[in-house]
Amino acid sequence: MDEEPISALNVIPFVDIMLVLFTVVLTTANFIATGRIPVSLPQTTHAETGQQKNKTIDLTLGGAIYFDGEQVTKDTxxxxxxxxxxxxxxxxxxxxxxxxxxxxxxxxxLKQLKFTKVAVQTRNAAK
Structure with a gap:
């Protein structure tokens, strides 16, 4: 048997495998970078506006709690x-x-009182 020496190397399968590995790395890196929970939650670009009547609870910077406009404590x-x-x-x-x-x-x-319909109001971020 007379075999000819390999005169050329086909690199196309090697390039295909490297591109797949490169895609996996980029996808994983992108997920790790954007998969975090954002810290600045009070702003949103797409706020759902509902017309239902809610009981409102306001929490101020000074530590005051207002229930439907009336100042209360946690116990009240x-x-x-x-x-x-x-x-x-x-x-x-x-x-x-x-x-x-x-x-x-x-x-x-609210959780101790078994309320499950609780929403947090945000404001739209400036575009």
């Missing part, structure tokens, strides 16, 4: 919300600079 909020039916929806309007613990305390009160 629990008392006032406790008399409402469980299907009541709440809209939380929190200042973007408040301590996160204040927000968690209010949502914890």
């Amino acid at each position: 909020l629990a008392e006032k919300a406790g008399g409402l039916p469980p299907e009541t929806s709440f809209l939380i309007r929190a200042d973007r600079a408040i301590q996160f613990q204040q927000f968690v305390d209010v949502t914890d009160v």
Whole structure:
């Protein structure tokens, strides 16, 4: 058997494999970079506007809590919300600079009272 020496090397399959690996790396790198939860949540570009009547809870920078425009404490909020039916929806309007613990305390009160319809109001970001 007389075999001829290899005079040329076909690199097309090698290039195909490298392009697939390159695509996998770029896709993974892009997912890692954009897969994080954004920290600045008070702004949104596409806010859903609903016309339903919500009970509003306002959280101010000074630590005050307002339930439907009336200043309350956490305990008073629990008392006032406790008399409402469980299907009541709440809209939380929190200042973007408040301590996160204040927000968690209010949502914890609503969770203890078994309310499930809770939304957080945001504003549209300037384009």
